[in-house]
Amino acid sequence: MRNGYYYLFFLLWTCAGSPAQENLIPAKPNVLVIFTDQQNAEMMSALGNTNLHTPNMDRLAQRGVLFRNFYCTSPVCAPARSSIITGLMPHQTGVEWNGDTIRPGIKNVGEIFREAGYHTVWGGKWHLPESYPLQSKSKQKEIPGFDLLPFQAPNPNRWMLGSETDPPLTEAVVDFLNHYDKPEPFFLSISYHNPHDICFYARKEGWASAEDSLLNIRYYNFEYKLPAVISTHPSQVQPLPELPENHAIDPGEPTFVTDKRKYHKEYGLETHLANQEFGDLEWKGYLNAYYRLTEMVDKEIGKVLDALDANGLDENTIIIFTSDHGDGAAAHKWSAKLSLYQESAAVPFMISWPGFIPENKIDDQHLVSQADIVPTLCDLAGIDSGLDFTGSSIRTILSDQTASWRDHLIVELADYKPDASRKGRMVRTRNYKYNVYSTGERTEQLFDLSMDPGEENNLVYKPEYAKERQRHFNLLQEWMQQTNDHFIPLIGKSDN
Numbered sequence: 001m002r003n004g005y006y007y008l009f010f011l012l013w014t015c016a017g018s019p020a021q022e023n024l025i026p027a028k029p030n031v032l033v034i035f036t037d038q039q040n041a042e043m044m045s046a047l048g049n050t051n052l053h054t055p056n057m058d059r060l061a062q063r064g065v066l067f068r069n070f071y072c073t074s075p076v077c078a079p080a081r082s083s084i085i086t087g088l089m090p091h092q093t094g095v096e097w098n099g100d101t102i103r104p105g106i107k108n109v110g111e112i113f114r115e116a117g118y119h120t121v122w123g124g125k126w127h128l129p130e131s132y133p134l135q136s137k138s139k140q141k142e143i144p145g146f147d148l149l150p151f152q153a154p155n156p157n158r159w160m161l162g163s164e165t166d167p168p169l170t171e172a173v174v175d176f177l178n179h180y181d182k183p184e185p186f187f188l189s190i191s192y193h194n195p196h197d198i199c200f201y202a203r204k205e206g207w208a209s210a211e212d213s214l215l216n217i218r219y220y221n222f223e224y225k226l227p228a229v230i231s232t233h234p235s236q237v238q239p240l241p242e243l244p245e246n247h248a249i250d251p252g253e254p255t256f257v258t259d260k261r262k263y264h265k266e267y268g269l270e271t272h273l274a275n276q277e278f279g280d281l282e283w284k285g286y287l288n289a290y291y292r293l294t295e296m297v298d299k300e301i302g303k304v305l306d307a308l309d310a311n312g313l314d315e316n317t318i319i320i321f322t323s324d325h326g327d328g329a330a331a332h333k334w335s336a337k338l339s340l341y342q343e344s345a346a347v348p349f350m351i352s353w354p355g356f357i358p359e360n361k362i363d364d365q366h367l368v369s370q371a372d373i374v375p376t377l378c379d380l381a382g383i384d385s386g387l388d389f390t391g392s393s394i395r396t397i398l399s400d401q402t403a404s405w406r407d408h409l410i411v412e413l414a415d416y417k418p419d420a421s422r423k424g425r426m427v428r429t430r431n432y433k434y435n436v437y438s439t440g441e442r443t444e445q446l447f448d449l450s451m452d453p454g455e456e457n458n459l460v461y462k463p464e465y466a467k468e469r470q471r472h473f474n475l476l477q478e479w480m481q482q483t484n485d486h487f488i489p490l491i492g493k494s495d496n
Helices: 002-013 055-063 077-086 109-115 162-178 196-201 210-215 255-262 280-310 370-381 395-399 463-483
Strands: 030-036 065-067 119-124 186-191 317-323 349-352 361-363 408-414 423-429 432-437 444-448
Touching: 030 280, 030 370, 055 280, 055 317, 055 349, 077 109, 077 370, 109 119, 109 186, 109 370, 119 162, 162 186, 162 196, 162 280, 196 280, 280 317, 317 370, 370 395, 408 463, 423 463, 432 463, 444 463
Parallel strands: 030 186, 030 317, 065 361, 119 186
Antiparallel strands: 065 349, 317 349, 408 423, 423 432, 432 444
């Protein structure tokens, strides 16, 4: 009966309503947005990854539609987050680097839904620009459009560890759901920190060897007591996962990428990466830690889903699950983000709403972006914001695979603010992926992902792919004109 009722509503929802029809329309849906930090698209057991077990992310996949070709707008925390909450690209929000603030006058999704009568709440990491407004030393104490969900890290000095912040955040979320009694629907965003703790695994702050780095990791000269999954040396962990097939570095890789791998300075820190000294054992340990940290945050998500179900809120709640960006995951011997390789740029995305969105469906056809999240939520909730989003609502393709949709999308990269000329752009089409950078040598890459999903064979300088190279460059130029993107690509010949 429930499904038939919702189906009738869905039909009426797409038509002009009459007073009689309006009586059939239930209350506006609640919205629950859950996102992790630094989780790449393949980091779920629902997709057949046997190296980890994520039963609660799998639950979300079973409840709705999972998109295989979903991309962040930028593989950097703050720029990606600015898109998640505005429906715009980073060069439009003004947040191209961490530490930037969204341009005045740009509304975020909290402001949009609050104006539409929603009770809007933000829980967890913000990073625009402050990571946690609730932290005592934070200068940003409020988030426009959102009430802050109160919670505290057990140790006031450990707000940079997801292993410290995620459990108390979950407790606050569960309490919110258990006691929600307001007449208006809620818009609740839960921003978890993990598996971001993997960043600490590869950092080397003055230690003599990779092993020292693993056993004595420092950050801003402050020693953390890290969770065992990070601090335990890989020689003490069995069994260890195998390295990915695309673990090797392409000797003809763009120097923009190669230089970044050797020396990270993206946040104004002279941060050496111990992974340049890693052998196979350390890389396998890195992967093991990444899997275990993902499982840790999956457990927190499960507690939220249980509370949602226990309070009868699951029936009329839109749930979105995603991450701000991915992680290198040892592919191309890369750790962390700041790369246009698939592992850093592609992130998980699932959306569900019982009775309205198909269940247990995997979409591997459509190219979807973080910029699509806000227009999609507005469309599903029946909110006409009057705003001009860069992203588009995915409502039509949720139930109709043949519906008209884009044939390409763009990902941005700006990796080092003191040198604002260092930028890159990615153009993803159905089968191909084209990367181009603003500085360095060998500035272009073209991969046929249908034949080379590991991005191991750069086709860009092969004569037989000249037309594809030009087609993708033309798509980028059109995009730049349409969105007022002032990126300056450096096009040259291979020196191979």
